[in-house]
Amino acid sequence: MTDKYNMAIYVFxxxxxxxxxxQYYSxxxxxxxxxIERHGKGYVSDEVWYVPSARNILRxxxxxxxxxxxxxYGASIIYNGNIEIAWIRKIAIKYNVSVVDENYHKIKAFYVESNNLNNINAFIQNISEYYSISDIxxxxxxxxxDGINEYLNLEHPPLVKYLIALSILYLGDYPLYWRVPNIIAGALIVFFVFLSIRKLTNNPWLGLxxxxLVSVDPIMRYLSSIALLDVFVALFSVITFYLAITRKYMFSILLAIIGxxxxFNxxxxxxxxxxxYIRRELKKDNSFINFIYYTTxxxxxxxxxxxxxxxxxxxxIINIIGFESWLNQSxxxxxxxxxxxKCAGAACPASSAPWDWFLGANGxxxxxxxxxxxxxxxxxxPLWALALAFSILFIPAYRIDRKTSYSWLFLLGILSGYILLWIIGGRTQYSFYSVQLAxxxxxxxxxxxTYIIVQKEKILYVLNDWYKLFKYLWRIVVELLTS
Known part of the structure; x- marks a missing residue:
């Protein structure tokens, strides 16, 4: 019976x-x-920065x-000065090369395709005799x-760009294939949410x-379907969560740093x-010196x-730009x-404060x-707002139910990081960052x-703790006003 039960869980x-x-692949x-139908360039949102930087790193x-x-094969040809595109098209035909895209305004470029790489190279060599070709x-x-042919996206570390580059290398340079690493990352997040909840609650159905729920959440669907960085932030975070609840703190720290x-977020x-970690150490020795030592x-x-x-x-990257330049920029x-x-004004995308993400604002x-x-x-x-409200309302519950305390701590802990960033000056945060919280x-x-709201005695315990706190604070206020 147990084997059949476990088999059913894993099938689900x-x-x-x-x-x-x-979902993500679709x-x-x-x-x-x-x-492609719109004759666009294939990039969605900030893929315009990450995919070219991955391609540049690769080349x-x-x-x-x-x-x-x-x-x-395709080639984007960057040139100096001016060109006669009609003449370029005529020359391209001689080499069985198609000029596919000439719609460039911020960079002087046009894009060609052919079934034969040698044909493209011969075509480029021919037009180079008449025009100044600066890069291919x-x-x-x-x-x-502008400058996208040299861009390396140094404001963000390179791990995800390497994954995109590998996808380009082994699957082909094509929009759908850029997104394969994110599709895999999104599916892994769903898997690790199950593992984490099962470990916390010993209830696999709750994990399912x-x-x-996380698999169908809109931000998870969107960020797992395009080649942005943030779904990997969520993946490393949820694996760190799983390691932490199994009390493998050193591994969880290492995994977060690798993430x-x-x-950086x-x-x-x-x-x-x-x-x-510090709670575990203080349980052994709660002296102030011990706290300072282990914190340091x-x-x-x-x-x-x-x-x-x-x-x-x-x-x-260091091999390309040098260590000092890497240290200063990256x-x-x-x-x-x-x-x-990062960007302010009407021409900039909508930025948001971290609490906006829970209210459906400034997406x-x-x-x-x-x-x-x-x-x-x-x-x-609505579910995010409910989670935020409950995370505040049920603060006292962490002492009576460990099944909720870990996820409560990680939800508010990560959110506090974004709030701190907002306070110290990072005011242009974007709502896609919030996928880390999903x-x-x-x-x-x-x-x-399951473990608190449906149990009347635990709700009463929480309400009684809030009553004690407000009663204590009111006594202080009365003493201040009447002294």
Whole structure:
């Protein structure tokens, strides 16, 4: 009976994970087809920065020329001065080369395709006799952005760009294939939400409910379907969560730091990990000296490991630009970039404060499906708002139910990192950052609903704690006013 029970659980889990992957793949395919039908350049939202930087890293480090699907090759040709595009087209025909895209305004470029790479090279050699060709980017067409052929996206670490580059290398340089790493990451998030809730509650059915909810949340669907960095932040965060609840604190710290090579804000997951770590040490010895010692040790080890791992993962970048330039741009420059206002004004995308993400406000538009339909990077805000309200209302519950305390700590701990960033100057945060919180919204709501809200005695306990607090605060106010 137990074997059949476990088999049923894993069958349901497999169905949910495959369903999640199918959703993400379907949306990635739809966006690819829509862009092609619209004669666009294929990029969705900030893919215009991450995919070209991945392609540039690939060509600058390995000198590899990626192919397109179907054995085709493409080349974006960047030139100086002016060209006669009609003449270019005539020359292209002689070499069985097609001029596919000449619609560039911010960079002087045009894009060609052919079934034969040698034909493209011969064509380029021919026109080079008449025009000044400054650069050639092989692969899918580049976006229309000044200097995009040299761009390396140094304000963010390179891990995800490496994954995109690998996808381009082995699957082909094509919009759908750029998104395969994100599709896989999204499916893995769903899987680790299940593992985490099952571990916390010993209730696999609750884990299935939480994993299903996170799989269909809008922000998870959108960010797992396009080649942005943030779904990897969510993935490393939820794996860190799983390691922390199994009390493997050193591994969880290491995993979070490795995750920071995708994007620095992964490090916000270390806030709850630190609290769990220091709690364990204070249980052994609650002296102030012990607190200072282990706090200092935690931050020294974390900071040292962060620099070492960032440098290690960035070796290909360092080989291109040099160590000093990398340190200034990818560490100090990146920290300054994160903690400052990035873009302000009517021409800038909608920025948001962290609490907006729970209220469905100031969402970042990822893509316009039509004039009435768009992909907005927000979670299902009624449930998010409920999670935030409950996380505040049930603060006293952490002492009576460990099943909810861990997910509560991670939800509020990561959120506090974004709030701190907002306070110190990072006011232009975007709603797609909030995908990092998505696993914890549902990891918190599912156990809370089952283990606290449905149990009258626990609600009364929570309300009694709030009553004691307000009674104490009122006594202080009365003493101040009447003394």
């Amino acid at each position: 889990l497999l169905i949910i994970v495959l369903f999640a992957a199918f 949306l990635a395919l739809k966006l690819t087809q829509m862009e 600058k480090t390995l000198g590899i020329i990626p192919s397109l699907p179907g054995g085709k 980017v092989y692969g899918w067409r580049i976006p229309d952005a 409910i939480a994993s299903l 920071s090579t995708a994007k 992964t490090l916000f997951v270390l806030i709850p990990v630190y609290l769990l 040790l935690f931050f020294l080890v974390t900071f040292g490991s962060f620099l070492a791992i960032q440098a290690l993962i960035s070796i290909p 560490i100090f420059g990146a920290i300054k970039w994160h903690t400052s206002v 970042f538009v990822l893509y316009y499906i039509s004039s009435n339909d768009k992909l907005v990077a927000l979670g299902y805000w 696993p914890f919204v549902y990891s918190f709501l599912a156990p809370l609903t």
